[in-house]
Amino acid sequence: MDDITRSRGLLEIWEDSQLAGHNAAYLEGLYEGFLNDPASVPEDWRIFFQTLPRVNGYGAETSHSTIRDTFRSITRQPSARLHAEPDAQVSTAHEEKQIRVLQLINAFRFRGHQIANFDPLGLREKPVLMELALEFHGLGEADLDTVFETGSLAIGEHA
Numbered sequence: 001m002d003d004i005t006r007s008r009g010l011l012e013i014w015e016d017s018q019l020a021g022h023n024a025a026y027l028e029g030l031y032e033g034f035l036n037d038p039a040s041v042p043e044d045w046r047i048f049f050q051t052l053p054r055v056n057g058y059g060a061e062t063s064h065s066t067i068r069d070t071f072r073s074i075t076r077q078p079s080a081r082l083h084a085e086p087d088a089q090v091s092t093a094h095e096e097k098q099i100r101v102l103q104l105i106n107a108f109r110f111r112g113h114q115i116a117n118f119d120p121l122g123l124r125e126k127p128v129l130m131e132l133a134l135e136f137h138g139l140g141e142a143d144l145d146t147v148f149e150t151g152s153l154a155i156g157e158h159a
Contacts, residue, residue, distance in 0.1 A: 028064075035063040094146075100137040101148040107131045 033040045034049045041049070111129055130136045134143070 032063055032065050035061060036065075097139065097143060097146070098148050100139055101143075102151070104132075104134070104137045104139065105150065107137075 030041050030045055031049060034046060038046050038050075111132060114127055114129060115132060134140060
């Protein structure tokens with residue numbers, strides 16, 4: 001059997017496979033049934049679903065319909081129940097400054113190139129960009145010694 005015949009045979013098998021895309025709704029229904037009650041699906045499908053690899057080592061998967069129903073019930077609740085009580089809200093000066101630091105970082109990401117020293121002879125006047133100033137973001141000289149989280153910056157976890 002040559003490679004072309006063999007690959008055509010594999011293509012035909014794939015197109016006729018129960019796992020092909022046009023069977024997705026059927027497979028999802030079977031899998032939902034398996035997650036809710038493994039005995040409710042035929043034995044060959046039960047064995048197939050039981051042998052699926054676990055993602056990231058997590059335990060048994062939760063039924064997707066259960067998750068959808070949970071989110072639907074949350075959205076139907078009055079919005080007052082979704083918000084934390086005023087005394088439960090945590091809002092400190094440090095957290096507010098943390099937000100301002102992240103805004104300053106983003107300002108430098110977008111506009112910092114405009115104040116870079118690309119003219120060592122001083123022939124061009126540098127623009128004054130207020131959004132790159134500490135004061136614009138409610139920060140001051142005293143905040144320069146404070147450690148803030150910088151997220152995914154390549155320089156490390158803190159700045």
